[in-house]
Amino acid sequence: MARNILVIGELDGGALSSTTAELVGGASRLADGGQVSVTLTGAGASGQTDAAFAAGADRAFVNDDATYDEFRSDQWVGAAEQAIDQSAPDVILIAQSIVGRDLGPRLAFRRDTAVAMDCVSIEDSGGAFRATRPCYGGNAQATYAFATSPAIATVRAKSQEPLDPPREGASGEVVELSGAGESRAEIVGREAAVAEGLQLQDAPVVVSGGRGLGAPEGFGLVEELAEAIGTDKAAVGSSRAACDLGWYPPSQQVGLTGKVVTPDLYIAIAISGASQHMAGCSGSKTIIAINKDPEANIFKAARYGIVGDYKEVLPPLIEAVKNLD
Amino acid sequence: MHFVVCAKQIPDPETPPSAFRIDEANNEVIPAPGISPVLSQFDGMAAEAALRIIEAAGEGKITVISLGQESAQAAIKQVLAMGADEGILLEDDALQGGDSYTTARTLAAAIEKLGDVDAVFCGRQAADWDMGQVGLGLAELLGWPSAIIAKDVQIENGTMHVQRVLADGFETVALPLPAVVTISNEIGDPRYPKLQQIMRAARKTVNRWSAEDLGLDPSTVGDAGARLKLERLFIPELGGDVEIMEGESAEEQAQNLATTLREAKVL
Ligand SMILES: Cc1cc2nc3c(=O)[nH]c(=O)nc-3n(C[C@H](O)[C@H](O)[C@H](O)COP(=O)(O)OP(=O)(O)OC[C@H]3O[C@@H](n4cnc5c(N)ncnc54)[C@H](O)[C@@H]3O)c2cc1C
Numbered sequence: 407m408a409r410n411i412l413v414i415g416e417l418d419g420g421a422l423s424s425t426t427a428e429l430v431g432g433a434s435r436l437a438d439g440g441q442v443s444v445t446l447t448g449a450g451a452s453g454q455t456d457a458a459f460a461a462g463a464d465r466a467f468v469n470d471d472a473t474y475d476e477f478r479s480d481q482w483v484g485a486a487e488q489a490i491d492q493s494a495p496d497v498i499l500i501a502q503s504i505v506g507r508d509l510g511p512r513l514a515f516r517r518d519t520a521v522a523m524d525c526v527s528i529e530d531s532g533g534a535f536r537a538t539r540p541c542y543g544g545n546a547q548a549t550y551a552f553a554t555s556p557a558i559a560t561v562r563a564k565s566q567e568p569l570d571p572p573r574e575g576a577s578g579e580v581v582e583l584s585g586a587g588e589s590r591a592e593i594v595g596r597e598a599a600v601a602e603g604l605q606l607q608d609a610p611v612v613v614s615g616g617r618g619l620g621a622p623e624g625f626g627l628v629e630e631l632a633e634a635i636g637t638d639k640a641a642v643g644s645s646r647a648a649c650d651l652g653w654y655p656p657s658q659q660v661g662l663t664g665k666v667v668t669p670d671l672y673i674a675i676a677i678s679g680a681s682q683h684m685a686g687c688s689g690s691k692t693i694i695a696i697n698k699d700p701e702a703n704i705f706k707a708a709r710y711g712i713v714g715d716y717k718e719v720l721p722p723l724i725e726a727v728k729n730l731d
Numbered sequence: 732m733h734f735v736v737c738a739k740q741i742p743d744p745e746t747p748p749s750a751f752r753i754d755e756a757n758n759e760v761i762p763a764p765g766i767s768p769v770l771s772q773f774d775g776m777a778a779e780a781a782l783r784i785i786e787a788a789g790e791g792k793i794t795v796i797s798l799g800q801e802s803a804q805a806a807i808k809q810v811l812a813m814g815a816d817e818g819i820l821l822e823d824d825a826l827q828g829g830d831s832y833t834t835a836r837t838l839a840a841a842i843e844k845l846g847d848v849d850a851v852f853c854g855r856q857a858a859d860w861d862m863g864q865v866g867l868g869l870a871e872l873l874g875w876p877s878a879i880i881a882k883d884v885q886i887e888n889g890t891m892h893v894q895r896v897l898a899d900g901f902e903t904v905a906l907p908l909p910a911v912v913t914i915s916n917e918i919g920d921p922r923y924p925k926l927q928q929i930m931r932a933a934r935k936t937v938n939r940w941s942a943e944d945l946g947l948d949p950s951t952v953g954d955a956g957a958r959l960k961l962e963r964l965f966i967p968e969l970g971g972d973v974e975i976m977e978g979e980s981a982e983e984q985a986q987n988l989a990t991t992l993r994e995a996k997v998l
């Protein structure tokens with residue numbers, strides 16, 4: 407059945423974010439002949455309409471205003487409401503991002519409907535929308551049907567496929583949104599805290615350390631392994647237990663309340679594999695576990711494993727990786 | 732200043748995955764034997780954030796509200812033992828079940844009934860369903876500004892300063908009161924009540940309000956009012972099918988792993 411879908415787009419460094427392209431791709435499949443609209447707000451937005459049409463959108467609601475480069479819910483809700491009024495969507499898709507975590511619920515309550523957060527799949531079956539999302543720290547998944555319309559879902563990165571190939575050269579309708587309006591919240595400070603070099607979410611290999619390292623020094627070996635694999639390929643992550651102990655920066659935390667990563671290879675060192683940790687890495691193509699406890703949960707999710715003390719295993723592993731030609 | 736802390740009782744999220752079971756016929760989690768329900772982690776942190784502000788100001792009152800069953804008294808008592816002043820349990824048949832929408836609606840009605848609330852502190856997400864929307868729903872229903880996923884909260888001259896955790900750093904947001912804030916673990920561990928405080932908490936008042944006390948039509952709350960209908964709850968396959976590296980020594984195991992990864996074209 408043809409459905410109208412609205413995607414709340416986000417820009418990343420002035421360009422259409424990769425997650426927005428995924429959501430628009432997912433929306434164009436879900437629309438089944440209906441209209442796919444996308445909002446593009448922030449500095450550079452008007453230059454991204456072609457990218458949005460190539461990604462699968464039919465219409466772009468644009469406000470090229472740097473006010474949106476920072477998130478203030480009053481303004482983002484305002485822009486979304488204008489787009490809703492003009493596109494009458496059956497479904498609204500928003501990334502499970504810093505923006506989406508706030509905007510999704512705000513918008514749902516404002517429009518007197520419901521939102522399902524952090525969805526990994528959305529389907530249109532038997533005349534109703536259903537969304538599936540992890541819950542109970544990743545131990546379980548729940549499928550919900552929506553009793554109200556529009557159905558709103560915030561969607562996990564990498565859970566929808568972008569159009570492949572994109573519709574290069576496709577055109578669409580551009581609609582200008584009106585002014586950003588007032589915000590009750592005022593942003594008064596900002597502090598960057600992010601590791602240099604390759605970012606966790608972009609790295610094809612993530613090497614993570616946990617509480618079983620026993621001391622912050624343990625991360626030295628974890629970093630050496632990442633370097634042996636290649637600084638252009640591997641980034642270092644951490645469990646929350648290790649972050650909470652102050653052994654590694656919180657920006658590198660992988661998991662339910664940290665970052666969700668989907669690398670080709672995830673190496674978990676001295677990490678037990680609690681559901682909340684796996685929630686952030688179970689989408690990895692291959693997981694390797696190094697743990698001294700053969701019963702550790704991480705081995706249930708891993709493809710390859712070494713049962714042993716990381717202090718003994720990592721030095722020869724680092725050498726062996728360096729010697730791979 | 733009068734703060735509300737919203738506190739939910741949940742099955743212990745640190746239950747080992749091997750003990751986690753689901754009753755698929757009823758779409759319910761089966762409580763793990765011998766593991767008691769707990770106060771949702773982030774709600775203890777929300778209480779901690781509220782207490783720190785009141786202590787710094789030297790005055791103020793905290794009311795802790797929980798929507799749940801009789802057993803949720805324990806979650807309320809825990810926040811009272813930490814230092815909150817009064818508790819309210821929202822409990823009756825009409826209020827059971829429900830979703831984020833009905834929860835926010837019910838809590839908002841309680842906050843409106845209190846009347847003089849300056850700020851509401853919630854957890855960033857309840858560690859059972861991991862939704863993360865009740866705080867924002869409250870803000871929307873009450874018409875208040877909000878900030879989520881805070882690592883620090885200060886209040887000065889009627890303005891709340893919230894340090895928010897972003898993907899790549901932190902941001903400080905100023906909000907006029909009254910406001911809603913949701914707290915993340917970056918705020919630090921909540922205080923651990925002393926025995927004396929636990930005993931004192933046992934004597935603090937816990938009021939009990941029903942849907943009727945809140946003036947809520949039973950068809951709009953609990954199961955009846957839910958907008959997200961849970962159709963299926965299941966345990967996803969992890970499916971690692973693990974291959975453990977053999978070897979007499981750590982060196983051999985390590986070498987085997989490197990060779991295996993190369994052969995599988997993983998590295
Ligand atoms: C609501 C909520 C949200 C959460 N969010 C997150 C999150 O986002 N990310 C996250 O990671 N966690 C999160 N957690 C915490 C999670 O439940 C676990 O407590 C945490 O992941 C455990 O970290 P760990 O595996 O490093 O430590 P532990 O569970 O203590 O495991 C240490 C492991 O190291 C092994 N080990 C010990 N010594 C050695 C050695 N010498 N060599 C090899 N192995 C060794 C042990 O066998 C053990 O398996 C959350 C929890 C809750 C309740």
Ligand SMILES: Nc1ncnc2c1ncn2[C@@H]1O[C@H](COP(=O)(O)O)[C@@H](O)[C@H]1O
Pocket residue numbers: 736737738739740771773774777796797798799831834838852853854855856857858860861862863864865866
């Ligand atoms: N039943 C409840 N009783 C009291 N507070 C709740 C309840 N459900 C949710 N909350 C509050 O809302 C926060 C977010 O919950 P949720 O949106 O369900 O993830 C929690 O951390 C609590 O502070």
